[in-house]
Amino acid sequence: MDGSKGRTKMTAGLDLGDRYSYLCLIDTENGEVVEEGRLRTTPEALRRRFASERPLRVAIETGTHSPWVSRLLKECGHEVLVANARKLRLIYANRRKTDEVDAENLARLARLDPKLLYPVEHRGEDSQAHMALIRSRQALVGSRTQLVNHVRGAVKSFGGRLPKCPARSFHNRASEHIPQALLPALGPILETIGSLTQLIREYERQLEAISKEHYPETDLLRQVEGIGPLTALTFVLTLGDPYRFEKSRSAGAYLGLVPATAKSGDRDPQKRISKEGDEMLSVGSW
Numbered sequence: 001m002d003g004s005k006g007r008t009k010m011t012a013g014l015d016l017g018d019r020y021s022y023l024c025l026i027d028t029e030n031g032e033v034v035e036e037g038r039l040r041t042t043p044e045a046l047r048r049r050f051a052s053e054r055p056l057r058v059a060i061e062t063g064t065h066s067p068w069v070s071r072l073l074k075e076c077g078h079e080v081l082v083a084n085a086r087k088l089r090l091i092y093a094n095r096r097k098t099d100e101v102d103a104e105n106l107a108r109l110a111r112l113d114p115k116l117l118y119p120v121e122h123r124g125e126d127s128q129a130h131m132a133l134i135r136s137r138q139a140l141v142g143s144r145t146q147l148v149n150h151v152r153g154a155v156k157s158f159g160g161r162l163p164k165c166p167a168r169s170f171h172n173r174a175s176e177h178i179p180q181a182l183l184p185a186l187g188p189i190l191e192t193i194g195s196l197t198q199l200i201r202e203y204e205r206q207l208e209a210i211s212k213e214h215y216p217e218t219d220l221l222r223q224v225e226g227i228g229p230l231t232a233l234t235f236v237l238t239l240g241d242p243y244r245f246e247k248s249r250s251a252g253a254y255l256g257l258v259p260a261t262a263k264s265g266d267r268d269p270q271k272r273i274s275k276e277g278d279e280m281l282s283v284g285s286w
Contacts, residue, residue: 012058013106015099016065017041024103028111041065050076059110061085067122081110083117123240130210131237137203144196151186168197207233
């Protein structure tokens with residue numbers, strides 16, 4: 001790094017792939033490509049390449065690997081910009097889209113103006129692990145819902161109808177209303193629904209314990225009517241450090257709770273809320 005100017009001399013774009021990632025290193029001063037190549041997307045390979053490298057500004061895209069890669073690169077002493085992939089039309093709408101081109105575009109955008117990347121901040125490792133619990137619970141809830149709908153549809157096709165009841169008690173309430181001819185087909189499904197319900201309850205116990213131990217601020221959110229432990233914890237984990245928002249209304253924009261805009265000339269139509277925030281906040285309370 002040039003201490004007199006406080007700038008890195010090299011800017012890197014790293015297009016992350018599941019097995020291999022593509023690196024493009026450009027000279028910050030003149031924009032010339034200095035190095036191109038690929039390396040394995042493993043902690044060992046990335047640490048070996050970047051641990052001894054002089055400080056770089058490295059741009060990557062949001063994706064499956066971006067959380068751990070961004071942490072690793074920061075540990076190696078580099079400035080990391082995590083680009084919002086949904087905003088980068090220059091990359092994903094490019095007809096010459098290749099991993100090599102994506103890596104170079106990331107590097108050039110980072111060199112020109114980091115704001116063009118719409119950079120995001122990833123959660124810390126603990127917060128990411130806690131959010132993984134929420135997502136795992138939600139995956140089981142989705143699977144249970146599909147199975148419940150399957151059972152209801154099968155019974156309707158035999159002229160029957162199952163009583164309305166919460167999903168958590170469905171496997172018990174529905175069993176006595178299943179037509180005899182359908183028991184071989186639906187009996188195992190009801191057992192699976194019961195097992196899923198037990199697993200979901202276990203996740204909920206874990207998440208409530210995590211809320212009390214690590215996120216006491218969720219108690220304040222739960223004082224709002226209709227906000228349950230899951231919604232409160234998801235909100236806290238999604239926002240992360242609240243002090244990174246200069247104004248409270250900025251948090252609403254971050255969560256997608258602002259109208260979309262399409263202003264042009266004298267036209268300024270009122271549009272619906274953009275809903276571009278984290279989808280997990282729509283899961284509701286327990």
